[in-house]
Structure formats: structure tokens, C-alpha cells
Amino acid sequence: MTVITRFPPSPTGYLHIGSARTALFSWLYARKHGGRFVLRIEDTDRERSSEESVQEILDGMSWLGLDYDEGPYFQTQRMNRYQEVIDQLLDAGKAYHCYCTREELDEMREQQRARGDKPRYDGRCRHRSQPPQDIPPVVRFKNPLDGNVVIDDLVKGRITISNNELDDLIIARSDGTPTYNFTVVVDDMDMQITHVIRGDDHVNNTPRQINILKALGVEPPRYAHVPMILGEDGKRLSKRHGAVSVMQYRDDGYLPQALVNYLMRLGWSHGDQEIFTRQEMIDLFDISSVQRGSAVFNPEKLLWLNYEYIKAGKVDELRDHARWHFENAGINIDEQANWEEVFRVNQQRSKTLLELVDRSLFFFREIDGYDAKSVNKHFKGQAGEILVELRGQLEHVRSDWGK
RNA sequence: GCUCCCUUCGUCUAGUGGUUAGGACGCCGGCCUCUCACGUCGGUAACAGGGGUUCGAGUCCCCUAGGGAGCGCCA
Secondary structure, X not given: OOOEEEEOOOOOOOOEHHXXXXXXXXXXXXXXXXXXXXXXXXXXXXXXXXXXXXXXXXXXXHHHOOOOOEEEEEHHHOHHHHHHHHHHHHHOOOEEEEOOOHHHHHHHHHHHHHOOOOOOOOXXXXXXXXXXXXXXXXXXXXXXXXXXXXXXEOOOEEEEEEHHHOXXXXXXXXXXXXXHHHHHHHHHHHOOOOEEEEEHHXXXXXXXXXXXXXXXXXXXXXXXXXXXXXXXXXXXXXXXXXXXXXXXXXXXXXXXXXXXXHHHHOOOOEOOEOOOOHHHHHHHOOHHHOOOOOEEOOHHHHXXXXXXXXXXXXXXXXXXXXXXXXXXXXXXXXXOOOHHHHHHHHHHHOOOHHHHHHHHHHHHOOOOOOOHHHHHHHOOOXXXXXXXXXXXXXXXXXXXXXX
């Protein structure tokens, strides 16, 4: 059996650091097992989806080096297929039309909450005999009434959920468009996904999806629910914790390999090893030894790792990653004669590429001014004479520069 | 509220019944050094709490507490 994993972002913003980690795990799993990695864009929410986001995600993945073997597929291009499966379910009596109004549903949920119950649809339209003419119906999936759903999760272990905790979820809206939990199932089925690796905010969706898969007569894939990444305050990582966009890290002068390394080590470890080459990641990473609990994102450690990568980096590779940063500073690094020497002096004292660029600038361009405060503090007394003298001395050592 | 999941230094983690509970980041200090660094040596700091099981529990079981997630015609 060929392993097929997938990464299904919705293009509603930047590529989030948490999504990137899940993508990395999926990619690693596929690469490790000689399988395929599928990219699928979940763009059914037309309101919030955008072309720019798609591009941003694509850029992020390529920057991280996460190449995919199939896709990108777009859900909006698969609408006919979803409709087909909905009809199939309807015909088989495994789904039904529901004419409940939002008001009616709200009221029902309110009563359930008041009773201390979990709000869920009570299936009142399952046997509706005379459909009202003026209400466009949604389609609901007939969830089994009893029994359990068991997930043998690759990271969480066995999870058992009782079917009476689940309700008849909507698989098609009143305008006919399919909903998330349904499209995921159809896509994973059609794309023959064997391993679903995703955030553990999806564990509660999993039993529903398994039930639909079973109704469709398909064997569910294996699941691996990886924990969320939290901010310093223990809350789910979000913008208020600082940078959460992958591309922001690129802009801030991080090396992709450092980010990838950090992300993989977050919630996973291999003995005392901290630094891994790409190949080691593929060989050593094991999804089933990912930590079960969530992990707090630690920017300091990422910074340290980045520093390690810069210190140990080959100058030409560093130059490739720093090229556009230099361009931003108005320097064409490829035209600089002594750039290698400059890199070698600075790479051991720069924690980011931005710092490296900053420290290198005065080697590459004329000084256009002095810091007033420092001038007042140091340029006094004999300082001028000494500097002139020093300059004279430097003329002689110039030919030995770097030796 | 209900359901599911989780719980070792501040943070990321090792640990699979017997360890002085190990490593890493951070922080503090020593050494190296004509500067800044690199490097290097050392220190700081944890098994959430309570019951069991066992000769012996961070490791197994139960309870409590705390945290996270989900409960949409969002994904």
C-alpha cells in the first residue's frame, strides 16, 4: 500500500506556523514511507478565500521546502463530484432533507443548553412527511443512533466516542453547497488518502467523518491528530503572540531549515539531538512518538536554532538566502568582491540574516554619516589624530586582509 | 453546561517499575581573549495534588484540580 498524506489549507490568510508544522509532519510521513504528498486547497468559503492567500501558502511551502506530488486541487472545482455523492447518500436513504429554520434550530439549542445538555440536532426532520414548499432544505447525514466510533489515533492512542453524542450534521447547505465535514470525506476518499495528519482540533470531527465514510462503504484512513501550538500564555497561538505567519519569519531573517527544524522538535524529540539535516528528519521522524499534549511556542529557542544554522552555514547558501535582504538594503551582494570574508566574520555574530546584512553593510558602501551621540562621546581630544594614524597603518595591512 | 483530549525544570523534552530524574533554550557565573563574538566549563530549576497496586512508582489504576479542543447552513 502506498502511503498518501495531504495538506488541506483554506486560503483565508497567511500560512500559519501551526498549519506549517502539520504540513511538515504530513510531508515527512509521506517522504519517510516513499509515499505521496497531496496539496488540496479548501476554498469552499468563497467569502473569505482569496487568490493572494493561495499564493502565500504556495510560497510558504516552497520556502520551507515542502514539495507536493499532487495538486494543488481546489475544492471549488469539485462541486459536481460533491453533488454526486450527496445524491447518492440521499438515494440510499442515508441522508435526508431538513426544513428546520434557523430560528427553530436556535430555539432548540437554547433549550438544550438550558437543560445542561450539549446542543445538537434532534433529528426531527428524519421522518417529515409533508415538506414545506417555501423553505429551501439543507441535507443532513443520518448519523447512526447507537454504538461507538473508535479511532486508533497514531498519536493520541485509542479514542472512543459514543454515537449518541453525535447528531445529524448538515452536509449540504440550503443553497446546495457542501459543507466542510463532507467535502473532506469525499476528497480524502477520492484522493485515496491513507493517513490523515491534522491538528487535534479535528478529533471531534473525526467520528462524524468516519460514519460518513462507512455509509459510503469506504474504509477510513488512519488518523494522527497532532496537538496545537500554544502561545506563551498557554492560549492557542495567534497574532497577538507575535509572528505566526511563516513568511514573516522569512522576512525577519530566519532560515527555512531552522524554522523547519524548530517546528519538528516542537512536540517531538530524538534523544538529545537538537539539530537535524533534512535527511535525518525524514529518517528519524516518527509520527507516533509525537507528544500528546500541546506545546508552547518558544521564540528564543527558534532564534538560537537560527543562529546555529547561520554559524554553521556555508557562505554561498547564506548568500542565497540573504540576497533579497541585501537588495532591500540597496546592495547587490553578487557584485561585492569580498563578500565571502565579510560573511565569515559576521556569521558567528548574527542571529538572523537581517543582522548579518546589517553588520555587513559598512563593508559594502561608503559611510554616509555618523551617530551624533557616539561622535560626541568618542571623537574628542586626540581621537582625530589617532584615527588618521590608524588609517595609515591599515593601508599597509590591506593586502593581508583575511589572512 | 456537555463530550473528547492533555498534565516531568519558566519553555521544548528524555524517561516505558529500582536513575544523584538526563539533555536543550533562557537566565546566572568561571575560563579563553587586545574589542565584539566563537568556543568551553559550571550553576539555577521539574515529576499538578490525593488515594491505591507493588518490596519499590515520574513510570500502572482511580479521584480531584488545572489546561486545551469541539458542540454552526466556518473551515
